[in-house]
Each structure stands twice: as C-alpha cells, then as structure tokens.
Amino acid sequence: MNRYLKLVHLEVHRFRYALFSLMFLTAAIQITGLVHTTQVRVKGWREAARLGEHSTRNFSFADVIGDLQFLFAIPILISIVVLGLYVFLIWYRDWIGRDKFAYRLFTLPTVRRNVYMAKATAIFVFVFAMVSFQLLMLLLERQLFNWMVPSEYRMSSLFAEAVASNLVFVRFLLPLDGIQFVVYYGIGILAVFVLFTAVLLERSYRLPGIVYAILYVAVCGAAIGGAVYLNLYNYFYPREITAIRFCIYLMVMGFTLTLGFRLVSKKITV
Structure with missing residues (x-):
C-alpha cells in the first residue's frame, strides 16, 4: 500500500502544474464573465429604476449563471479535453524521450498492477479535484455576486438553482x-x-x-x-x-x- 501511494503521489506531482493551470483558467474566465455580466445587469437595473421600472428588473445569482452558458462551458470543456488526452499521455509519456521513464517505472520493487492502479487513481484525483474546485468557485462567485449587487436589486436563489441554470453543469459536471x-x-x-x-x-x-x-x-x-x-x-x-x-x-x-x-x-x- 505504501508503494502504491508513492506511485499515486508521483503521478499527481508530474501533472500538478497542468492541473493548477486548468484551475487558474477556470477561475479567470468565470470570474471575468461574472463581474462583467453583473455590472451590466446592475447598470440596467439602475437605469430601469430611474425610469420607475425597477420592480420588474430584480435578478438572482442563478440568472447570471444562466447568462454565462458559453463562458462557463469554455474552461470546463477545455479541462475535459485535457484530462481526456492525459488518459493516454499518462502512459505514453513514460516511453517518450531519450531516457525512457518506463524502464525505471516497471523495474520498481512493487507489483506492476500498482502502476496501473496508481495511474488510474491519479486521473480520478484530477477529475474530482476539478469538480471540487468548480463547486468552490461557485460558492466564491455567489459571495462576489452578493457583494457587487445591492440587496434591493437582487432576488435570493438556492445553490442548486444556480447549478440547474447552466446546462454545462447539469449535463457534464454536476448532475443534480x-x-x-x-x-x-x-x-x-x-x-x-x-x-x-x-x-x-x-x-x-x-x-x-x-x-x-x-x-x-x-x-x-x-x-x-x-x-x-x-x-x-x-x-x-x-x-x-x-x-x-x-x-x-x-x-x-x-x-x-x-x-x-x-x-x-x-x-x-x-
């Protein structure tokens, strides 16, 4: 078990920069889109309030997430593609290069099925790390939304409503x-x-x-x-x-x- 965990740590360590890059890309695109869309909606609400129409212009966090279908889809689909390609690269990279890592990997003093399972476990760690990160981002984005939008402008919404408002979450990432x-x-x-x-x-x-x-x-x-x-x-x-x-x-x-x-x-x- 100790050798298996060391192999998992090795695989996670080798992909850590790519994983952090995917997280940074996700955060940057989603926060940028959220801030811009929220600012546009607040500006529209203020203009409507000036004309006496504010009672019909309140909006919720779920409404904003629903408006960001495409921007939220971009980093999620990129992450899916990268992790999908890495399912192959996690094996083939060991045979690439002059100093083939496979020679050392398969001569380690451990049963070879541990190598197989460690690589699979690493992939699952990456997937669920991205899912957990997306959930954390939604919580942070909701707080950012509440901070940007005055209470009299916004309607309350459940976290599940925000998830359900975006088809990318419901169909690919976070089925309710x-x-x-x-x-x-x-x-x-x-x-x-x-x-x-x-x-x-x-x-x-x-x-x-x-x-x-x-x-x-x-x-x-x-x-x-x-x-x-x-x-x-x-x-x-x-x-x-x-x-x-x-x-x-x-x-x-x-x-x-x-x-x-x-x-x-x-x-x-x-």
Whole structure:
C-alpha cells in the first residue's frame, strides 16, 4: 500500500502544474464573465429604476449563471479535453524521450498492477479535484455576486438553482440527481480503465495491438452503450433494468481490470 501511494503521489506531482493551470483558467474566465455580466445587469437595473421600472428588473445569482452558458462551458470543456488526452499521455509519456521513464517505472520493487492502479487513481484525483474546485468557485462567485449587487436589486436563489441554470453543469459536471451523478461518473471511471487496457494492448503487441485496442474499445463501448440505451421497459421492471445494467458494468469492469493487470504484469516489456 505504501508503494502504491508513492506511485499515486508521483503521478499527481508530474501533472500538478497542468492541473493548477486548468484551475487558474477556470477561475479567470468565470470570474471575468461574472463581474462583467453583473455590472451590466446592475447598470440596467439602475437605469430601469430611474425610469420607475425597477420592480420588474430584480435578478438572482442563478440568472447570471444562466447568462454565462458559453463562458462557463469554455474552461470546463477545455479541462475535459485535457484530462481526456492525459488518459493516454499518462502512459505514453513514460516511453517518450531519450531516457525512457518506463524502464525505471516497471523495474520498481512493487507489483506492476500498482502502476496501473496508481495511474488510474491519479486521473480520478484530477477529475474530482476539478469538480471540487468548480463547486468552490461557485460558492466564491455567489459571495462576489452578493457583494457587487445591492440587496434591493437582487432576488435570493438556492445553490442548486444556480447549478440547474447552466446546462454545462447539469449535463457534464454536476448532475443534480444522485443516481444520475453516480451513473455518469461510474461510466467515466469504467471508460478510463477501458482506455488504459487499450493502451496496454497497443504497447504489448505494437502494430497488431492497435487493431486489438480498437476492437476492444468498440466491444466495451457497445456493451456499455447497450446497457444505457437498450429499451427493456417492455420486459422488465425499472429496478430489474437497473440491476441488469449494473451487472453489465461490473462484467466489463472485471474483465477490463483482469486483462489490464495481466498485460501490465506479463506482456509489457521495457
């Protein structure tokens, strides 16, 4: 366990500057957009109040977040793309360069599956660090909004309303339904393991491995997609459908981890 944690720390340490850059980009774009939009709304409210129309111009934090769909989407989508690419780079960077890091990594005095799991754990740490950072940013942005907007100008809104007002949060980052949140991120975790195993297929068998990797991703994607989109409501109860889907996910996960552990332990050469 100690060696596994050291490997996780190593992977997190190697990506720390990129992670901080994504956080800085997210904060800079969102705060800039929030300040500008809020100032425009306050100015409009004051102009309306001067004309005697202020009773219809009050607005809430959720209204402003709803107006910032595009600006909030930019850093979130950039972060998703960067982390998605890093799922591959976290492996391939070890073979890049004259002094290949893979030679040292795979000769460490620890079982190789710890390398596999440490890299996966690092990816999950990055994802949930960004999700947690976005939640923190929303709390700070709400305080900034309350500070900028006089109380007589604004309407109160729940934090969940602010999240629901932005489609990027609801569809990609922060689903409000608990089960949907677990399903989204559970499928995301499963997808990371599938891609990891696909990379190991390519690394183990080289040119034929590319074909094996593509076929493997296609088969797993079909199984996961079939579990999500297959219409079974004419034959089973909702709880039974949930159980069937859960079993399919577990089967794909079990086979993926078994194959991945075998490849990293028996087939990968340095």
